[in-house]
């Protein structure tokens with residue numbers, strides 16, 4: 001793939017946000033250069049907030065183009081690069097569906113664990129909430145495991161679900177939630193994703209140091 005020099009692209013970012021991480025993965029995999037701007041810094045916060053109607057990250061800016069939804073960002077990156085989604089419309093469906101499942105189902109389950117543990121001493125954790133989140137996560141993995149089967153990727157190439165689920169599983173692992181051994185195909189898939197240069201290059205520093 002040719003390396004695109006598009007460093008005028010800016011990404012208003014937050015390292016531990018799974019939606020931001022999936023965009024960082026996409027940028028790295030596509031070799032698109034972007035300036036990562038910390039949305040929480042006093043220099044960038046007012047600009048970011050003015051751009052994002054729901055005050056969420058990520059926000060991608062490319063000249064006059066402003067995109068404040070991670071999935072619209074991914075579709076845009078796929079459009080400008082010609083990669084990240086299969087070419088055939090019928091084959092694009094599966095990666096888009098798994099990406100939506102990652103946001104909606106996997107994300108909702110993990111949120112219970114991460115929001116409960118984050119910034120709290122262990123003694124104050126609501127263990128029932130954490131257990132419910134882990135159960136929901138493991139149930140959701142059954143569908144993903146079936147969908148992946150013995151394939152290398154969820155679609156016919158590295159695409160949206162690889163970005164979305166790598167970020168989700170990476171954060172899960174950091175919060176002590178692991179893929180159970182019965183889902184050997186998902187475990188192997190995640191190990192392959194972690195072995196790609198994009199993983200270390202885009203992971204929040206707090207996860208890899």
Ligand SMILES: N[C@@H](CCC(=O)N[C@@H](CS)C(=O)NCC(=O)O)C(=O)O
Nearest residue numbers: 017018019055056057058069070071
């Ligand atoms: N649907 C949005 C969701 C983005 C989102 O919820 N981002 C969270 C961080 S993970 C956020 O910005 N929360 C407000 C904040 O952190 O100030 C997207 O896909 O971009």
